[in-house]
Amino acid sequence: MKNKFKNKDFNLIVGLILAAVVIIPAVVGIFWTPYDTEAMSSSLKLSGSSLAHPMGCDNFGRDILSRVMSGSSTTLLIGLGTVLIGAVAGTLIGALTGYYGGLVDDIFMRFNDVMFSFPSLLLALVFVAVMGSGRMQLLFALGIAFIPSYVRIVRAEYVRARNLDYVKSAKLAGASDIRVMFVHILPNTVKVLINSVLIGFNNAVLAEAGLSFLGIGVQPPDASLGRMLADSQTYLFNRPGMAVAPGITLIVMVLGISLLGKSKLVTER
Amino acid sequence: MTNILKKILSSLLTILVVACLVFLAFAVIPGDPAVAKLGTQATPDKLNALRHEMGLDIPLMKRFATWIAGVIHGDFGNSYSYSMPVSKLIADKLPVTIILTLYSFVIMIVLSVSVAIFAARKENSGLDRFIQILTQVIMSIPPFFGGIIITLIFGLGLRLFAPGGYVSYGINMFKFLGYMFWPALAIALPKGAMAFSLLYSGLVTERKKDYARTAYSRGNSTKDVFYKHLLRNACIPVVTFFGMALADMIAGSIVIEQVFGIPGLGRILLTSIQNRDYPVVEAIIVCIAILVTVSNLLVDVLYRVIDPRTVISE
Numbered sequence: 001m002k003n004k005f006k007n008k009d010f011n012l013i014v015g016l017i018l019a020a021v022v023i024i025p026a027v028v029g030i031f032w033t034p035y036d037t038e039a040m041s042s043s044l045k046l047s048g049s050s051l052a053h054p055m056g057c058d059n060f061g062r063d064i065l066s067r068v069m070s071g072s073s074t075t076l077l078i079g080l081g082t083v084l085i086g087a088v089a090g091t092l093i094g095a096l097t098g099y100y101g102g103l104v105d106d107i108f109m110r111f112n113d114v115m116f117s118f119p120s121l122l123l124a125l126v127f128v129a130v131m132g133s134g135r136m137q138l139l140f141a142l143g144i145a146f147i148p149s150y151v152r153i154v155r156a157e158y159v160r161a162r163n164l165d166y167v168k169s170a171k172l173a174g175a176s177d178i179r180v181m182f183v184h185i186l187p188n189t190v191k192v193l194i195n196s197v198l199i200g201f202n203n204a205v206l207a208e209a210g211l212s213f214l215g216i217g218v219q220p221p222d223a224s225l226g227r228m229l230a231d232s233q234t235y236l237f238n239r240p241g242m243a244v245a246p247g248i249t250l251i252v253m254v255l256g257i258s259l260l261g262k263s264k265l266v267t268e269r
Numbered sequence: 270m271t272n273i274l275k276k277i278l279s280s281l282l283t284i285l286v287v288a289c290l291v292f293l294a295f296a297v298i299p300g301d302p303a304v305a306k307l308g309t310q311a312t313p314d315k316l317n318a319l320r321h322e323m324g325l326d327i328p329l330m331k332r333f334a335t336w337i338a339g340v341i342h343g344d345f346g347n348s349y350s351y352s353m354p355v356s357k358l359i360a361d362k363l364p365v366t367i368i369l370t371l372y373s374f375v376i377m378i379v380l381s382v383s384v385a386i387f388a389a390r391k392e393n394s395g396l397d398r399f400i401q402i403l404t405q406v407i408m409s410i411p412p413f414f415g416g417i418i419i420t421l422i423f424g425l426g427l428r429l430f431a432p433g434g435y436v437s438y439g440i441n442m443f444k445f446l447g448y449m450f451w452p453a454l455a456i457a458l459p460k461g462a463m464a465f466s467l468l469y470s471g472l473v474t475e476r477k478k479d480y481a482r483t484a485y486s487r488g489n490s491t492k493d494v495f496y497k498h499l500l501r502n503a504c505i506p507v508v509t510f511f512g513m514a515l516a517d518m519i520a521g522s523i524v525i526e527q528v529f530g531i532p533g534l535g536r537i538l539l540t541s542i543q544n545r546d547y548p549v550v551e552a553i554i555v556c557i558a559i560l561v562t563v564s565n566l567l568v569d570v571l572y573r574v575i576d577p578r579t580v581i582s583e
Contacts, residue, residue, distance in 0.1 A: 114283050117565055119520035122557060129542045129550055130294050206411050210524050213413050214539055229414060233528070236417065236432075237425050247414040255409035 012263035018256030022249055026076040029069030037062065037070045037223050048241065055245045058228070059235055064245050071223040072249055075205055078139050078218075082204035083197050085143025090150020091193070095181050097151070098158025109155070115148040121207050125216070133216045142204050153196050157189040191266065198261035202254045209250055225250050276569055280562040287558040288340055288551075289333075295547040296329055302349050302545050323349060336551075345552035350544045355552045358537065361439075363556060365533035368438070369522040370560075372449055373456035374515055380457060381464035385503075386495045388465075389472035401469075404462040412521050416455035416528035423451060433530045452529040456521040460514045467510055471503030505576045512568030516561045 035053075041061035049056045055064035097105040115123065120142075127141035158181075161167055170184045211217030212226030220227070225246040232243035260266065303319045304311070311319075320326050324346075327335075339346060345355035388400045410418070424432040430451055436444040475481060476499055484498045485491075523535035534553050541549035573580050 114286065117283075117516060118558070118561060119517045121517070121520040121524070122554075125520075125523075125538075125542075126291070126294070126554060130298050202409075209411050210413060214524060214527060214535075216539065216542060226413075229417060230527075233417065236421060240421055243414075243417050243421070247411075247417065250411055250414060251406070251409050254411075255406060258409060259405070 009264045011259045012265055015256050015259030015261075015263055018252050019260060020256075022072060022253040022256065023076060025069050026072035026253075029066075029071075029073035030077070033063075033066035033069050035063035035066040037066050038221055039063070048239075056239070056241050058242055059231065064228075064242065067223040067228060068225070068245050068249050071225040071228060071246060072253065074135065074218055074222055074224055075208055075250075075253070078135065078142065078208045079201045079204045081139045082142040082146060082208075083201050085140070086146035086150050086200055086204075087193065087197055089143075090147045091154050091186075091189075093147070094151040094154025095158055095186070098155035099162060099177070099181050099185070101159070101162075105155075108151075112148045112151050116152060120145045120149070120203060121210055124207055124211060125214075128211060128216050133211075134219050135222060138208060138211060138217050142207055145207070146200055146204060149200065150193075150196060153192055154189060157192055158185060161185045161188060195261055195266050198257050198266070202257050205250070205254060205257075273570070276566060280566055283562055284555070284558050285337075288337065288555050291551050291554050292333055292336055295551060296333070302547060306349055323347075340555060345555070346548040348541075348549050349546045350541070351546070351549075355548050358549060359534065359552060359556065362532060362534050362537055364438070365531060366519070366522050366526070366535070367560065369449055369453055369456070369526070369531065369533060370515070370518045372446075372453035373460075373518050373522065374511075376450075376453050376457035377461040377464060377514065377518075378511070380461040381468055382500065384461075385465050385468035385472055386500065389469055389476065390491060390495065392473060401466075404465050407458050407462040408466075410459055412456050412459055413524050413528050415458055416452060416525050419451050419455050420528065435529065435531050437532075448529075449531075452522070452525045452531060455528070456518050456525050460518065460521075464507060464510060464514065467507045468503055471506060472499055475499040475502050501575060505572075508568060508572050508575060511571070512565055515564040515568070519557055519560050519564075 039062060041057070043061065047053065047057045047061070053063050053065065055068065058064055058067065093108065097108045123145035124138075124141045127144060128137060131137045131141060167180055167184060170180050175184065208217055209224075209226035209229070212224040213230045215227070215230065217226060218224035228246040229243055232239075232246070235242055303316050303323060303325060307315060307319060317326075324332060336346060343356055347353065348355050348358055351358055384400065384404075388397045391397045420432045423429045430448055435448055438445040472495065476494075481494060481499060484494045489497070522533065523538060525531075526533045526535035527539075534556070537549065538553045540546075541553070
């Protein structure tokens with residue numbers, strides 16, 4: 001019995017299912033939602049779940065399911081964009097500083113450590129304060145705020161790889177620095193990178209929701225899970241469903257991705 | 270000792286660098302605070318008068334020098350929208366945020382240590398598995414949604430506290446701490462779940478080592494072996510996490526304050542961001558930078574207490 005369980009990678013299976021449950025509707029939500037996310041109806045205000053509106057309607061009579069779908073697609077896109085900015089810039093900086101070392105590396109790392117010791121939510125908050133709120137601003141604010149974490153991880157890999165035999169022999173064979181960095185070393189950092197991309201995606205999702213909850217992230221009319229949660233607080237007593245739907249969506253998304261990060265596919269070398 | 274001194278010096282430098290960056294960032298961005306205060310309909314004369322009053326017509330470098338000199342003395346200038354010194358504005362709000370952060374830190378440590386030891390003692394039992402799954406789920410709950418759930422269950426459902434019924438620490442310290450327990454719990458839970466899984470895996474590895482067996486053979490109870498022998502070693506890798514968690518909790522409390530209606534730094538930071546009240550935003554960020562660096566320093570010291578080997582190896 002036990003062996004049968006051990007061979008199966010439950011983290012992978014459950015993670016995939018949970019992630020799919022949220023991400024598929026989110027992808028659909030980019031193109032189509034059951035109702036217009038902005039369509040208000042005074043007769044449906046705060047109505048409970050029905051066949052026509054499975055998750056009920058909010059304080060303006062807007063369909064919650066449509067708003068959750070559209071909100072999670074915003075969250076998904078911001079999460080992906082943030083990870084892309086952070087991972088690409090982080091890999092470039094980490095590779096260059098880790099590979100070459102020296103004074104530039106020292107200065108960069110000092111700066112990076114200062115940034116890293118700052119909670120990324122606060123960094124993003126500062127960037128939003130400087131750049132203003134909105135979807136694009138949020139994307140860049142979070143992207144920049146998460147660069148330091150990638151730099152740290154990638155740099156450590158490059159420092160380790162710098163003196164390994166395969167790198168030395170590649171250099172002896174006449175490969176250029178750029179080639180050694182990105183053709184020889186980079187593929188060996190992929191596993192570590194994937195794990196930090198998954199963690200980074202989750203952190204970005206949580207930070208986006210947090211900032212939107214505070215009212216300085218995604219701005220109306222764009223739907224956002226964080227904003228929905230903030231709006232739901234007034235009606236918590238009468239219609240807890242207004243908070244539960246976006247909240248559970250967030251939890252399932254984060255839980256699914258973090259289980260994927262723990263699966264043997266990612267953790268085993 | 271010299272190492273600690275070095276750390277303190279570099280922390281001061283860090284705070285100074287953050288202060289400079291923050292000031293410059295808000296100085297160069299587009300958007301005129303005078304326009305923000307008077308509205309776009311204001312006459313140029315009035316705008317110029319206000320700019321003069323706010324000190325915005327002074328050259329940037331000179332303004333910067335005065336600001337930094339003020340910051341070192343604890344003077345952050347005047348708020349644009351509240352027309353009062355920033356230091357006065359945040360003086361009674363800073364302690365609220367600090368207390369909330371420390372409160373959640375204590376809850377996180379107590380919860381994670383006790384539950385990790387409890388689960389590790391029952392390793393591989395059904396209860397242990399249940400706790401593992403539960404912590405995995407708790408880790409994924411955004412703190413502000415955790416706050417909403419806590420309000421829903423303990424506030425509205427079980428009526429253990431009145432949502433929005435914040436009492437200032439100046440009026441009734443006991444009631445203040447009673448109310449603050451819930452927001453602190455909301456911040457502590459996800460971090461505590463992460464600390465739990467780190468501690469748990471540490472404890473499970475440590476208990477298989479020889480010194481644990483020796484401790485048992487000398488007649489220690491299981492409880493003593495865990496608390497007096499294994500915990501310290503299992504803690505060493507987790508201390509770094511505690512440090513990062515403490516810094517994160519400062520950010521977390523700013524968000525959670527909004528859920529529970531607590532008048533800490535969070536609310537004033539948000540309104541100031543929306544009003545473009547930069548002196549207030551700058552002051553709060555510098556305060557948070559100080560808190561973050563101080564918490565990093567504390568963790569360094571804690572590290573030395575838990576693992577004296579670090580002192581020797583230096």
